[in-house]
Amino acid sequence: MVALAFGLTVYNRQPTVLFQEIFVDCGNKMLPSWFTLVCMSEGSLPSESFEQLAMPHFERLYNFACWLTHDRQEAEDLVQETYVKALKGFSSFQPGTNFRAWIYRILRNAFLTSRTGLKATATVPLDLEGEEDVLPVVGETPESILLQRSDGRLVQQALEQLPVAYREILLLCEVEEMSYQEISDALVIPMGTVMSRLSRARKALRGGLQQQFAKG
Amino acid sequence: MVCESWKTKLDTYLDGEVPEEEMRGFDAHVRSCPSCSADALARVQMKRAIQAAGKRYTPSAEFRKRMQQKIAAKPRRSFGLGWTFAAVAAAIIVVGILTSGYLGIRSGRDQVFSEIADLHVATLASSSPVDVISTDRHTVKPWFQGKIPFAFNLPELQNSEFSLLGGRMTYLEQTPGAHLIYDVRKHHISVFVFQERLLPAKLGQNSLSPKQLPFNMETWSRGGLRFFVIGDASAADIDSLAKLFKGAS
Numbered sequence: 001m002v003a004l005a006f007g008l009t010v011y012n013r014q015p016t017v018l019f020q021e022i023f024v025d026c027g028n029k030m031l032p033s034w035f036t037l038v039c040m041s042e043g044s045l046p047s048e049s050f051e052q053l054a055m056p057h058f059e060r061l062y063n064f065a066c067w068l069t070h071d072r073q074e075a076e077d078l079v080q081e082t083y084v085k086a087l088k089g090f091s092s093f094q095p096g097t098n099f100r101a102w103i104y105r106i107l108r109n110a111f112l113t114s115r116t117g118l119k120a121t122a123t124v125p126l127d128l129e130g131e132e133d134v135l136p137v138v139g140e141t142p143e144s145i146l147l148q149r150s151d152g153r154l155v156q157q158a159l160e161q162l163p164v165a166y167r168e169i170l171l172l173c174e175v176e177e178m179s180y181q182e183i184s185d186a187l188v189i190p191m192g193t194v195m196s197r198l199s200r201a202r203k204a205l206r207g208g209l210q211q212q213f214a215k216g
Numbered sequence: 217m218v219c220e221s222w223k224t225k226l227d228t229y230l231d232g233e234v235p236e237e238e239m240r241g242f243d244a245h246v247r248s249c250p251s252c253s254a255d256a257l258a259r260v261q262m263k264r265a266i267q268a269a270g271k272r273y274t275p276s277a278e279f280r281k282r283m284q285q286k287i288a289a290k291p292r293r294s295f296g297l298g299w300t301f302a303a304v305a306a307a308i309i310v311v312g313i314l315t316s317g318y319l320g321i322r323s324g325r326d327q328v329f330s331e332i333a334d335l336h337v338a339t340l341a342s343s344s345p346v347d348v349i350s351t352d353r354h355t356v357k358p359w360f361q362g363k364i365p366f367a368f369n370l371p372e373l374q375n376s377e378f379s380l381l382g383g384r385m386t387y388l389e390q391t392p393g394a395h396l397i398y399d400v401r402k403h404h405i406s407v408f409v410f411q412e413r414l415l416p417a418k419l420g421q422n423s424l425s426p427k428q429l430p431f432n433m434e435t436w437s438r439g440g441l442r443f444f445v446i447g448d449a450s451a452a453d454i455d456s457l458a459k460l461f462k463g464a465s
Contacts, residue, residue: 155265
């Protein structure tokens with residue numbers, strides 16, 4: 001034991017980091033849970049990395065959570081639950097893979113199992129197979145009217161009225177500017193479903209906007 | 217390619233998701249076709265409008281501070297204490313590795329069992345334990361379509377003491393799965409089904425629960441799916457239900 005401690009001293013490295021390096025080939029599962037806890041409490045690599053990786057997404061995760069829940073307090077609870085779960089499961093995150101997709105997946109899973117999420121998804125339309133109709137560009141379109149009016153509220157209202165499956169995929173694509181692959185990872189759906197659902201979501205949004213224009 | 221063919225892929229093109237060689241063809245076509253260029257412009261405007269409208273909510277500074285404190289690393293302990301701990305930890309780890317190479321695997325496996333037990337208890341304590349309430353397997357099974365990324369079979373319960381109460385979606389370490397609840401002589405038994413490859417630990421082909429779990433449990437893998445049967449019913453009842461599922465899958 002003394003010899004090993006001496007060896008560590010000579011090596012002149014932070015011991016917890018050194019142990020991680022020693023056991024890296026064995027995978028994280030070789031490290032007992034108490035060791036991970038000590039690493040975290042000493043402010044060494046995993047905890048620091050989590051904070052550095054997670055906090056840049058905080059504002060956007062909160063925005064996404066608000067769009068899902070329609071309630072600021074619920075969104076705060078959802079974001080908090082997401083960060084606690086992500087921190088707890090951070091050892092299972094594979095470095096070098098997409099952290100953003102990973103943490104959005106955790107948030108969405110937490111939402112889906114919440115009371116609001118279950119209620120919202122109870123009315124989600126299933127992915128129906130079939131060709132998408134292409135809306136012809138004739139006369140005034142939602143886009144051309146939007147351009148004239150520059151009215152963001154109409155788009156917000158139309159987004160709010162979309163089923164949650166359409167709303168979330170549009171937000172991930174347009175607001176978060178995620179690639180189809182990232183969306184596929186975050187929503188745990190195949191790439192083909194990403195494309196077809198996105199297409200239907202856009203169509204539904206255009207339909208919603210057209211209805212609003214017709215009313216107003 | 218006629219315009220209609222381009223238009224079906226216009227959104228994918230504007231999302232930057234068409235292959236590079238196709239992208240060049242698209243660029244050339246959109247530049248030369250007034251109809252497609254007008255359509256592309258309109259769709260870009262819509263994308264921008266959604267982007268602007270979607271950035272709507274901002275968290276309070278107080279909430280941000282609270283979250284930052286929650287996940288922030290605590291200050292380092294004194295250096296001396298760290299090294300003392302390191303020496304002790306090194307000894308424990310070396311001894312641990314010499315005596316068993318399976319500590320980590322077992323720990324991961326026990327964690328999965330523990331989470332399964334937590335899911336079972338939390339669900340039964342809930343005021344609405346199931347989201348699809350039905351004793352009919354032909355109602356419960358289709359309910360999972362589109363909710364979980366796999367399919368599984370439910371056993372025929374005729375001539376058995378078990379009755380199906382319903383099912384719900386569940387998550388184990390961010391992996392979606394099915395949770396079914398059965399009744400046998402007023403005991404509730406949970407059956408969980410997950411995709412084996414997505415689970416965080418290797419559980420073996422047929423493993424029984426660790427003795428420290430306050431429930432009887434049986435778990436097995438078949439056809440890429442991992443099944444868990446858990447409850448406070450007798451081990452014989454758990455085994456009977458497990459056999460029914462093995463026969464159905």
